[in-house]
Amino acid sequence: MTGWYGGYGGYGGYGGYGGHDHDDDPDGYVEGTSGADTIDGSYTGDPEGDRIDHDDAILDGETGDDDIVLAGGGSDSVDSGAGDDEVYGGSGHDTVEAGSGDDMISGGSGNDDLSGNSGNDVIYGDSGSSPSPVREDFDWDKLHDYYGNSLSYGEGIYNQTQDTGQVNVTFTTFKYGSPETTYRDDTQNIDGVRPEDGGSVDSTSGMMSYLDQKGETATYRFDFSAEVDDVSFRVNDIDLSSKVIIRAYDADGKMVEIEVDAGSKVIATDEDSVDGTETLLSGVPNSDYSPTSGQTSALITIPGPVTRIEVIHTQVAHGTSGILLTDMSYDVTPDYVDGSQTTSSDGNDHIDGGSGEDTLFGEGGDDTITDGAGADISYGGADRDTFLGGSVGDHVDGGESGDDHDTLDLRGLNVTVEEDPTDAEAGTVTFYDDNDNVTGTMTYENIETVLTDPTNDGIVMGTGGNDSIGTGYTGDPDGDRVDHDDAILAGDSGDDDLILARSGDDTVAAGEGSDEVYGGAGNDSIGTGSAGQALDHEIFDGVPYESGADQRDDLDLVYGGSGDDTISTGDDADTIFGGTGDDSIDGGIDDDLIYGGAGNDTIDGTQTGSNLGSLGNDEIWGGSGDDSIVAGIDLFSDYSGDDPNLPYAFDPSATSDPNPEDEKDTVYGGTGNDTILTGDDADLIYGGSGEDHIYGGIDDDTIIGERGADRIFGGHGSDSIEGNSGDDVIDASAATSGTLYANEPDATDPLPDNDRDVVSGGRGNDSIITGDDDDTLYGGSGDDTLDAGIDDDRIYGGRGKDVIQAGSGDDVADGASGDDSIAAGAGADLVTGGAGNDTIANDADGDVDRIFGGGGRDVITGAGIGDEIDGGSSGDDYDTLDLTGAAPTGGRIEIKYTSADQEDGEVEYYDANNNLLGKSTFSDIENIVPCFTPGTLIATPRGEVPVEELQEGDRVITRDNGMQPIRWIGTRHLKGGELLQARHLQPVLIRRGALGHGLPERDMVVSPNHRMLINNDKTALYFEDREVLVSAKHLTGLSGVERMATERTTYIHFLFEQHEVVLSDGAWSESFQPGHQTMDGLGNAQRNEIYELFPELKKQEGLQGYSAARKTLKRHEAELLTFD
Known part of the structure; x- marks a missing residue:
């Protein structure tokens, strides 16, 4: 081949094949038809007798078996054989094998498969210019009946699709009533339907619509698979009772203009909002005109473009009515019509260069190019091209125009890729033999994606769907597996996995090793526990535990991501982030760090259903939302010889916790109304903002309620509790059901120091209860209620109107400011009302109490032998001492004043025999309320x-x-x-x-x-x-x-x-x-x-x-x- 066929832009200037005469003598071109041809050495369809490899080359520059093939329209199969051939595929989905020689292939329009085979070939995937339109027809006589046979006269027409060449036309009937739609071969008027040559429009091919009831309607719909133009057809023999409406629509569903050339006996009107007339009525009473008559006929012309046409036939009077439709003719813009025309659309071509040093052009469309052996140059051209393989010496240029995203696929080759540091779309590929020796390089440019064989990157990746990722999961694109002894990331080894589940409702079982799991979006279920779990802390003989490296071989890190996730880890000190959503988190055993994140989370720092699982010094952050947090359970008391009815897990004979440091949890509730439960050992709990419920469990806990009206239960042990702001309810009494010494006075309590609580209410109207042992209570600001219980307590009401029950024991109670009510209770108490109008109820049990009313108008009731009562004199002072019921049984009391103003004095106590039993003293006591008593x-x-x-x-x-x-x-x-x-x-x-x-x-x-x-x-x-x-x-x-x-x-x-x-x-x-x-x-x-x-x-x-x-x-x- 001396040169390309230079006129090929739609087969160039050979209009009728480059100006050669079409006679019986060969003209040098092997020409196909507009159909699907097979053009090879046996092909004899060329009108001038030209053949493939027939030693019949006659054109300048061509010799021997150099063939020029013009395949034309249709999906052709071409094998040009030997010689330096030129092959033009034309329109259609062509398959071209160029054979040996230095060939040139132009696929033309359509999605072609092009192979150069041996030789230094030049291959174009498309190479075309804008085509001329082709006239096609919808023919009634090419439809088939229900059984697929040709139609006969009067036979019903069913819904079906007809391939007219470049488009498919789908014919559909919609009926109201019982219209008849039948095939007719009467001779009809087809004037103007095919203006130039008539094409395949047949005057004896038609459809009849027949109606016999008033109001009956048949709608005939024609749907085109692509836009068509210059549509024409006739409606013939329009009977008197017929009303015909024609509508046409473009690709967007909008009606387009219709032109009607109606006969003299037809009334055409415009009844819609679109230019042109579309409604036809017969103007002839009792008409009996033939189908060939022009008087009762209308020529329908639609300039287009259109994709749908409707013909609506309605009977508007009694009797019968009918119409005839001719074949329908229209223009189509094709891929190729014949060898002289090319397409304006680009094909998605398959190009194979074969052996030799080829030059390959994908041109427009999403092409697939295989360069084969030899140092090839490949140009992808416009759009999204894929280059398969490569060899030493190749150069690939993906191109930049169109919908550009090109891929170089080097999978299956032993290569490495080095990206150009100045251009991310360019680089050099190095080839290696089986011994990893360098054999050469190739280059590429304008390539957006380079694919090589997957190499494990250490990340097990989900698909973005609802994945089940475990040991059997093989969906990772790089071949990474779970527990496959394939860890390669820094710091990982063996079965340590990094799992990115991505979006979707995933189920992840990470298994053995120290795993890192990211759930991503979706409601995920994530488990990282492994077999053979054991505690990191020794409890006592018989309970297995880990030491050394075993304490770090299952350190999991889990991120739940968004969604309502379920997360369970297990052995060793894990870190868990629940993320957003209502998560359920089980930290398992050992010292875990858990963050619930946003949402109403359920967090269990223990291992569900296992006493062992509660062991571990967990740190738990609830985050925002109404969380439920369990950080442990009550296993042992830290106090040796404590109440025998307290729980002693594993060994009921135990007398104390063998390891008081193995379950010291730290919990931060965060914002929201949280429920927090800890257990064994000295825990630290922060409720955060919101109305929290906190249960400290046994042992010496520190609990800070923080903001909100919290309910706090300290449990057994010497707890330190702060309510902070809000109207808190704090119960540190540890009045556990069934225990023997929950309210035992110190004199008989075997452990008088195991429940010494320090409680501060903070701001707000708090309610505080302590109980056993020597407690310290601070009400803080607000109207607080304080109940200290038994033993020697210290109670400070603080600001506000407080109610204080000191309980039994030698208590110190100070109401401070506010109108307080204080009940001293049994024992030698020291009570100070402080500022405000206080009410102090003293006891007369014989213990020596000291009562100081302080400033304000105080009322003090009760006094016993040895008591010292001082009403106070500061402020708006008016104090009352009420001794009702203070006299000994059967005896009496006598008041003796010791001051001139009769505000100071003594109370003498006499028994029934008038013996003086003792005295109490009072000072600064006033009272002036006059009254009678009953009986006066x-x-x-x-x-x-x-x-x-x-x-x-x-x-x-x-x-x-x-x-x-x-x-x-x-x-x-x-x-x-x-x-x-x-x-x-x-x-x-x-x-x-x-x-x-x-x-x-x-x-x-x-x-x-x-x-x-x-x-x-x-x-x-x-x-x-x-x-x-x-x-x-x-x-x-x-x-x-x-x-x-x-x-x-x-x-x-x-x-x-x-x-x-x-x-x-x-x-x-x-x-x-x-x-x-x-x-x-x-x-x-x-x-x-x-x-x-x-x-x-x-x-x-x-x-x-x-x-x-x-x-x-x-x-x-x-x-x-x-x-x-």
């Missing part, structure tokens, strides 16, 4: 009435203002626990005649501050007023006036419009007079009721306006009346 008789217009029977509105005789109605009555019962809520001094007994002149007429009992009217010569002498009021407690110097000891009492107050003097048990005494002190001594409900009746009393002016009925003597003044 009050003079009324209807006689003397017991005070408890009076009602509001009853009239009472007054000394100054006659009969006055009662405006308000108040009653207060004091007994038992109620004494903590409302405290007054014990009542004063005024015996009959003690006030002189036989008054009172009977023994009467009043409150200590109730004022009696005294009228005698001394009052006139000393005070210039004959009638004065004196508090009952200031009259105890008189014979027959004494204090009472009682366990309960009731005080009754009644109020008039003004302060009055009334007759009670025959003696004159006062009614209730509201003042600062008396009002403060009342309960809130009674005080509010008085304010509702007398709103002016809320103000200072109102109280001052409610003046006393008589002059009231002070204590030192009253002493003048009691001194003989």
Whole structure:
């Protein structure tokens, strides 16, 4: 071959094969047809008689068996044989074997398979210019019946697809009613359907649509596999009752314009939104025109492009109606039509250079190029090309245009690839023989991907789907396996695997070795446990454990990634990251590090179902979300000889933990409402933010609740607990069911130091319970409730209105600031109320208590022999000591004042025989709440009435203002626990005649501050007023006036419009007079009721306006009346 056929751009300038005459003499071109030809040495289809390898070369530069093959359209098979041949495949999916010689192959359009074989060949995958359109037809007479046979006249037409050459046309019928669709071979009018040469349009090929009911409809749809243009067909013999609508659509489903040339008896109208007419109606009543008539016919022309045409035939009147459709003609832009035309589309070609030094051109399309033996030059051209193999001396250029991503596939070759440091798409390939000796190189450029035989990279990679990755998994592209003794990464050996499961719901079983697993996205199940697990910590004889290197041969690292993962490790100190999602994590045995991450995680630092599995000093971070964390279980107590009913795993006869350092867990709950449970040994727990539930288990734990309203249970052991902010509930009492010494006093407790808790509530309204042994409680700020339980505790309420139960034992309780309620309990207690209006319940059990009320209006109940009570004098001071029930059984108490203001004194305790048993002292105690007690008789217009029977509105005789109605009555019962809520001094007994002149007429009992009217010569002498009021407690110097000891009492107050003097048990005494002190001594409900009746009393002016009925003597003044 002296040169390429230079006119080949659609077979160049040989229009009719380069200008040669088409006669019976050979012209030098072996020409194929438009069909699928087999062109080889036996081919005789060339119209001029040219043959392959027939020694018939006649063109300039060609000799002997040099053939020029023009295969033309169709999917051809060409074997050009010997000689320097030129082969032009034309359109279609061609297969070309060039044979020996220096050949040139041009595949043309289509996805071709091109092989140069031996010789120095030049191969083009495509090489074409824009083609001219070809006219094709949809022919009714080429359809088949139900059984695949040719149609006959009147036979029904079924839905089917017809290959018209370059496109497939699918014919489909949609029916409403029972229309008939049949094949007809009547002669029809086909004028204008095929304007030039008529093509294969046949006047005796047609379809008839027949309807016989009004409203019946048949829709005929033609779908084209590619766009077509200049469509034409006729609708013939349109009967009177027929309505025909033609619609055409482009590739986007939009209607396109239709042109109608209607006969004189056809009415054509435009009834849609697209230009042109598309609706046809017959304008001839009772027409009987033939199918060849032009009057009842319409020529349909559609410029296009279109991909779908619909012909809708509807009967619009009664009777019958029918239409005939001719064959349909249209233009198609082909791959190749004949040997003179080429395609505008690029093919996906297969090119094989064979032996020799070839030059290969893939050109456009996604080509596959095999260069074969010899130093070849391969050009991929546009689009995504693949180059298979290579040899020494080759050069490959992938090209850069089109949809570019080229691949050089060197798999199966013993090579190494060195990338150009300045160009990631270029490089040098070095070839080696079987002994790894270098045999040569090849080069490449514009290659995006280079493939070589996989070499293990040490990473077991998932597919991105739902993988099951274990020892049987073979899906890794580099051949890496699980537990295949193929570890190659730095620091790894043997069965140490790195597994990247990637996305999908994967199941991973990492097995033996120290594995690193990344679950990726999806709900993964990951297990890294191995056989033969043993603890890293020695417990005692009989329990296996590891030492040395065995403690590090299964150190797993797991990342769950996103999704709801299930992760289980096992032996040795593993590290686990749950990632996002609601994960379930089981750390197994030994010292694990676990991060739950975001989501509501369930974390078990133990090995589920195994006591051994709980062993290990785990560090667990819950992260965000409402997590459930178990870091251990209760196996042993660290205290030797502890309660025998505590758990002792493995060996019930054990007396303590053989290894108190093997389960010291650290837990961080993080954000969210977490539930945390630790167990054996001294754990460290941080609840984090949120409303957490924390269980410390046995041994000496440190628990910090942090932010949120937490519930904390310290469990057995001497715990240190901090609630921090939030309204926390803290129970450090360790009142375990079934234990023997959970609430045993130190005197009989075999281990008095195994539950000494230190608890701090922090900010918020906390509730704290400790229990056994000497505990320390700090309420912190807020209204706290503190219960110290038994033994010698220290309780500090801090700021706020605290409620403190010191419990039994020699306790120290300090309410600090706020209106606190403190119950000292049994034992020699030291109680300080601190600032605020405190209520302190002391006991009278004989222990020596010291009570300091501090500043404010304190109420102190109870006192026993040896107690020291100091009400305090700072602040808004008004303290009350209530000794109700303090007298010895059958005996009495006697109060003796030691200060001039009668705020300091002693309480003497006498037995039933009037023997002095002992004393208690008090100081700075005040009380001024006047009242009567039940049984006191009050003079009324209807006689003397017991005070408890009076009602509001009853009239009472007054000394100054006659009969006055009662405006308000108040009653207060004091007994038992109620004494903590409302405290007054014990009542004063005024015996009959003690006030002189036989008054009172009977023994009467009043409150200590109730004022009696005294009228005698001394009052006139000393005070210039004959009638004065004196508090009952200031009259105890008189014979027959004494204090009472009682366990309960009731005080009754009644109020008039003004302060009055009334007759009670025959003696004159006062009614209730509201003042600062008396009002403060009342309960809130009674005080509010008085304010509702007398709103002016809320103000200072109102109280001052409610003046006393008589002059009231002070204590030192009253002493003048009691001194003989």
